[in-house]
Amino acid sequence: MAGTGDAHLREDAHLVARDLVVEFSGPNKTVVHAVSGVSFDLIAGETLGVVGESGCGKTTSGRAVMQLERPTSGEVTLRGQRLTDLQGTDLRRARRAMQMIFQDPISSLNPSRRVKDIVREGIEIWGDPDGASTSDRIDEIMEAVGLGGDDVGERRPHEFSGGQCQRICIARALVLDPEVLILDEPVSALDVSVQAQILNLLDKLKEQFQLTIMFISHDLAVVKNVSDRVMVMYLGKVCEVAGTDALYAKPTHPYSRALLASIPGHELDLPPASELISGELPSPIDPPSGCRFRTRCPHATAKCATEEPVLRAVAEDHYVACHHPGSV
Amino acid sequence: MRKRLGILFWIAVLWIVLVVFLAIFRDSLPIADPVARLARSGECERFERPSWSRWFGCDNAGRDIFARSVEGARPALVLGVVVTGIAGTIGTLVGVISGYIRGLFDTVMTTIVDISLAFPALVLLIAVSVAFEPSLRVFVIVFSILGIPGYARIVRGATFALAEREFVDASESMGATRARIVRRELLPNVALPVLSFAFIGFALVIIAEGGLAFLNLSLDGITWGKEISEGRHFIVDHPHVSLIPSTVMFLTILAFNLVGDGLRSLVAPREVATARRLHIEGTPEPRSEGDDAVLRIVDLSTKLHTPGGLVEPVDQVSLSLAPGEALGIVGESGSGKTMILRSIVGAFPLADVTRAGTVEVDGVDMLRSADTVSRRTLGTNIGMVSQNPLTALNPVRRVGDQVIEPMIVHGDLSRADARERALELLQQVGIPAAERCLREYPHQLSGGMRQRVTIAIALANEPKLLLADEPTSALDVTVQDQILRLLDGLRRERGMGMVLVTHDLAVVKGFTDNVAIVYAGQVVEYGPTAEIFANPQHRYTVALMNSMPDLNLPSHSELTTIEGAPPSLIDPPSGCRFAERCPAVQDKCRTDDPVRAGTDVHSYSCWFPMSEHPVEVS
Ligand SMILES: Nc1ncnc2c1ncn2[C@@H]1O[C@H](COP(=O)(O)OP(=O)(O)OP(=O)(O)O)[C@@H](O)[C@H]1O
Ligand code: SF4
Ligand code: SF4
Numbered sequence: 001m002a003g004t005g006d007a008h009l010r011e012d013a014h015l016v017a018r019d020l021v022v023e024f025s026g027p028n029k030t031v032v033h034a035v036s037g038v039s040f041d042l043i044a045g046e047t048l049g050v051v052g053e054s055g056c057g058k059t060t061s062g063r064a065v066m067q068l069e070r071p072t073s074g075e076v077t078l079r080g081q082r083l084t085d086l087q088g089t090d091l092r093r094a095r096r097a098m099q100m101i102f103q104d105p106i107s108s109l110n111p112s113r114r115v116k117d118i119v120r121e122g123i124e125i126w127g128d129p130d131g132a133s134t135s136d137r138i139d140e141i142m143e144a145v146g147l148g149g150d151d152v153g154e155r156r157p158h159e160f161s162g163g164q165c166q167r168i169c170i171a172r173a174l175v176l177d178p179e180v181l182i183l184d185e186p187v188s189a190l191d192v193s194v195q196a197q198i199l200n201l202l203d204k205l206k207e208q209f210q211l212t213i214m215f216i217s218h219d220l221a222v223v224k225n226v227s228d229r230v231m232v233m234y235l236g237k238v239c240e241v242a243g244t245d246a247l248y249a250k251p252t253h254p255y256s257r258a259l260l261a262s263i264p265g266h267e268l269d270l271p272p273a274s275e276l277i278s279g280e281l282p283s284p285i286d287p288p289s290g291c292r293f294r295t296r297c298p299h300a301t302a303k304c305a306t307e308e309p310v311l312r313a314v315a316e317d318h319y320v321a322c323h324h325p326g327s328v
Numbered sequence: 329m330r331k332r333l334g335i336l337f338w339i340a341v342l343w344i345v346l347v348v349f350l351a352i353f354r355d356s357l358p359i360a361d362p363v364a365r366l367a368r369s370g371e372c373e374r375f376e377r378p379s380w381s382r383w384f385g386c387d388n389a390g391r392d393i394f395a396r397s398v399e400g401a402r403p404a405l406v407l408g409v410v411v412t413g414i415a416g417t418i419g420t421l422v423g424v425i426s427g428y429i430r431g432l433f434d435t436v437m438t439t440i441v442d443i444s445l446a447f448p449a450l451v452l453l454i455a456v457s458v459a460f461e462p463s464l465r466v467f468v469i470v471f472s473i474l475g476i477p478g479y480a481r482i483v484r485g486a487t488f489a490l491a492e493r494e495f496v497d498a499s500e501s502m503g504a505t506r507a508r509i510v511r512r513e514l515l516p517n518v519a520l521p522v523l524s525f526a527f528i529g530f531a532l533v534i535i536a537e538g539g540l541a542f543l544n545l546s547l548d549g550i551t552w553g554k555e556i557s558e559g560r561h562f563i564v565d566h567p568h569v570s571l572i573p574s575t576v577m578f579l580t581i582l583a584f585n586l587v588g589d590g591l592r593s594l595v596a597p598r599e600v601a602t603a604r605r606l607h608i609e610g611t612p613e614p615r616s617e618g619d620d621a622v623l624r625i626v627d628l629s630t631k632l633h634t635p636g637g638l639v640e641p642v643d644q645v646s647l648s649l650a651p652g653e654a655l656g657i658v659g660e661s662g663s664g665k666t667m668i669l670r671s672i673v674g675a676f677p678l679a680d681v682t683r684a685g686t687v688e689v690d691g692v693d694m695l696r697s698a699d700t701v702s703r704r705t706l707g708t709n710i711g712m713v714s715q716n717p718l719t720a721l722n723p724v725r726r727v728g729d730q731v732i733e734p735m736i737v738h739g740d741l742s743r744a745d746a747r748e749r750a751l752e753l754l755q756q757v758g759i760p761a762a763e764r765c766l767r768e769y770p771h772q773l774s775g776g777m778r779q780r781v782t783i784a785i786a787l788a789n790e791p792k793l794l795l796a797d798e799p800t801s802a803l804d805v806t807v808q809d810q811i812l813r814l815l816d817g818l819r820r821e822r823g824m825g826m827v828l829v830t831h832d833l834a835v836v837k838g839f840t841d842n843v844a845i846v847y848a849g850q851v852v853e854y855g856p857t858a859e860i861f862a863n864p865q866h867r868y869t870v871a872l873m874n875s876m877p878d879l880n881l882p883s884h885s886e887l888t889t890i891e892g893a894p895p896s897l898i899d900p901p902s903g904c905r906f907a908e909r910c911p912a913v914q915d916k917c918r919t920d921d922p923v924r925a926g927t928d929v930h931s932y933s934c935w936f937p938m939s940e941h942p943v944e945v946s
């Protein structure tokens with residue numbers, strides 16, 4: 001199938017998703033192939049950027065890692081523990097080490113609760129991880145996200161701006177001292193000037209709290225700025241995985257090239273996007289056979305329709321799922 | 329929450345409090361004995377009319393009607409409270425579980441609710457009440473069973489929507505159990521709709537009890553229903569005997585409904601409809617010789633009179649656009665970008681608006697011309713493309729009709745010609761199967777195709793000016809590239825002026841000739857795009873450029889942030905509006921409004937522009 005394979009997985013990974021498949025039931029008994037055999041890993045302290053266009057399965061992959069969406073098949077392991085096998089209390093306990101932050105900061109906060117109670121939620125459920133006194137810890141975290149000050153906790157979410165709400169969401173996630181943060185478009189709903197504040201904050205917190213981050217976004221410039229490694233997805237499949245600078249300097253999968261060429265103002269040595277991609281995104285209900293990108297790819301051949309390309313190395317730590325990576 | 333509920337709501341609350349108070353404390357108040365036949369002791373006559381000493385008069389047996397009305401409130405209230413309590417609690421729990429856990433439970437529950445809501449409740453009531461001796465217990469059981477589905481349904485609906493919200497996911501990822509999520513995240517948010525429904529349900533219980541009394545199915549003791557039903561025998565000669573308890577009952581029912589409705593309006597706040605009034609102030613600035621601008625804006629100020637105060641989202645804005653040129657307007661959300669466009673076409677969401685200054689489109693004064701003239705210009709000379717192509721199109725009409733219609737209305741084409749031209753337009757905007765597209769509905773098209781359709785509609789009458797408000801913000805980057813290229817090609821080919829509103833500097837850089845940087849309602853820098861990107865002067869422009877992650881810089885490059893947030897447009901600070909956030913701010917900036925500086929071509933409003941003070945001043 002298009003873009004499967006696990007050649008790019010590393011041995012010392014902290015979090016591994018292997019062959020994830022997530023299917024939803026669509027209208028009239030159809031199946032939506034949201035994520036189809038996707039593998040990726042994160043080593044401790046790393047930021048993995050996940051990019052791709054709407055509907056390519058970025059969010060679903062993140063939710064499947066969290067087990068918010070139970071994968072149809074495939075496994076997720078955290079420090080060697082298979083989350084996909086766990087149920088109930090065991091699952092809740094194990095996934096405490098991972099927290100997710102969502103795109104819409106306002107909808108992420110319960111409008112009827114006070115900020116203090118929202119941020120405290122994790123401690124209420126699990127107790128204080130350090131044994132330090134709860135209110136000290138909350139103060140420390142609120143300070144860390146830039147919301148120190150006495151009265152913040154007593155207020156309700158609607159009294160805050162989008163950027164501040166996202167800070168509250170981050171504080172809530174940090175309370176349980178997570179190892180992994182999954183950020184789904186955390187800055188897409190924010191203004192440019194506020195976006196930079198949050199990106200810098202995340203960078204600072206990553207050091208301070210020793211976080212491993214999965215950063216999902218459709219914005220390639222933002223992903224480049226924050227990531228150590230980047231994974232490009234298309235229609236439920238992985239196209240390309242590589243170190244950030246390598247991928248942006250030498251995008252090799254035809255879809256990655258089209259994606260980068262589409263960004264206004266880029267200075268890469270690429271032909272115009274109109275020569276790199278054509279047609280419309282196919283439906284995930286009935287994805288193309290072989291390579292899923294073949295209906296829009298200028299290099300597609302007969303082989304692309306019958307055989308699914310597997311991720312393989314084209315350079316050191318640079319993996320591409322394409323039959324003809326050399327033709328570009 | 330702090331919304332005005334209106335005087336009626338509070339009168340209704342007062343009435344309910346009064347009824348409850350009298351019903352509870354009847355015994356300790358100086359109220360007559362409701363069963364005593366006062367006529368016998370001569371205290372009162374049979375059918376005595378209401379008077380100062382006996383407010384509601386007496387009934388056929390010479391009993392005090394006021395006392396009986398108060399007494400009748402008791403069973404009504406007890407029944408209402410108990411039934412609402414039972415049905416509300418069970419219904420809410422069933423609804424929350426159904427809307428949150430979903431699955432089989434939900435399917436079964438929904439089916440049962442649908443069936444029971446379709447079931448004629450009155451028939452069941454009568455059947456049961458006939459079969460069993462009417463008693464408080466029988467009434468409570470029957471009414472509760474009838475009430476549960478209503479609560480379950482509204483709570484399920486509310487929960488369904490809530491459960492999609494990310495805070496439920498967030499709580500789940502924290503490790504909250506389902507029970508905790510129901511308790512902490514869902515129930516508090518359905519409380520208000522349930523409460524609102526409870527008041528309306530309460531009223532229904534009172535109505536049902538009254539109705540049954542007419543069928544001689546009533547509780548022991550005095551009830552409103554029984555009094556009305558007995559009193560109707562004397563309706564001709566002594567109407568007050570039944571009219572007074574009817575009125576009391578009616579007012580109580582009305583009060584409960586009013587309170588319920590009031591609470592509901594808190595849940596789904598309706599738009600406050602302010603009168604739509606457009607005022608124009610000032611005199612137009614005459615056009616200079618040889619100026620062929622398609623769009624000329626001089627000192628445009630727009631003020632909105634809102635309940636929160638006077639807002640001025642467009643403050644002294646001057647812009648000009650030549651045929652075939654593209655002008656970018658960049659700024660953060662709330663900075664007034666869209667309001668500039670609205671001020672050109674005179675379309676405002678709410679209400680009371682004052683515009684001053686000059687807006688000319690192709691020589692037509694858009695503020696002061698007769699309605700017919702400016703509307704004609706709107707229809708034929710201005711095309712509009714908005715951010716969300718799905719809401720811009722009518723979902724229930726075919727694409728073809730939506731493209732063809734404006735050409736017939738404004739372009740004076742016959743239907744056949746218009747159709748011909750629609751096909752041509754769809755092809756020009758890059759829709760491959762144009763013929764088929766004409767017959768399709770908007771939801772059958774992808775986001776990119778829909779935006780192409782709205783562009784085709786905008787182009788239909790060969791406008792001289794195209795206003796595009798974030799035309800690609802809702803689209804994917806590969807589609808964005810296609811749409812921007814399309815717009816770029818079209819405006820060059822047709823010599824059409826284009827205003828491109830966006831928050832994305834990269835889009836501006838790639839696709840415009842001139843750019844206006846907007847901050848807190850003011851144009852702070854204006855000039856040729858290439859010049860401003862190479863040589864930004866205003867400190868906000870500089871900060872904005874530095875805070876954008878740049879694709880051409882290595883990963884993990886430090887971003888310059890602009891701390892804080894823009895000032896409120898209600899009562900903005902004097903001096904430079906960027907002062908609070910500016911790294912180069914000086915005392916002068918806080919007191920004196922910056923004066924427009926630079927050249928006719930490239931101007932900016934900053935006391936300490938980059939070129940004169942290249943190093944950060946402070
Ligand atoms: N609950 C669901 N039921 C049915 N289909 C779903 C559901 N959630 C996602 N999908 C479908 O799965 C596919 C992948 O969706 P996903 O949300 O993961 O994409 P994404 O890459 O995050 O897109 P975006 O950039 O728009 O956020 C899409 O086709 C989407 O419509
Ligand atoms: S060349 Fe073939 S395998 Fe590679 S991206 Fe194109 S269609 Fe897919
Ligand atoms: S006028 Fe002063 S505060 Fe305003 S941008 Fe210029 S330097 Fe900054």
Ligand SMILES: [Mg+2]
Nearest residue numbers: 058059060184
């Ligand atoms: Mg998503």
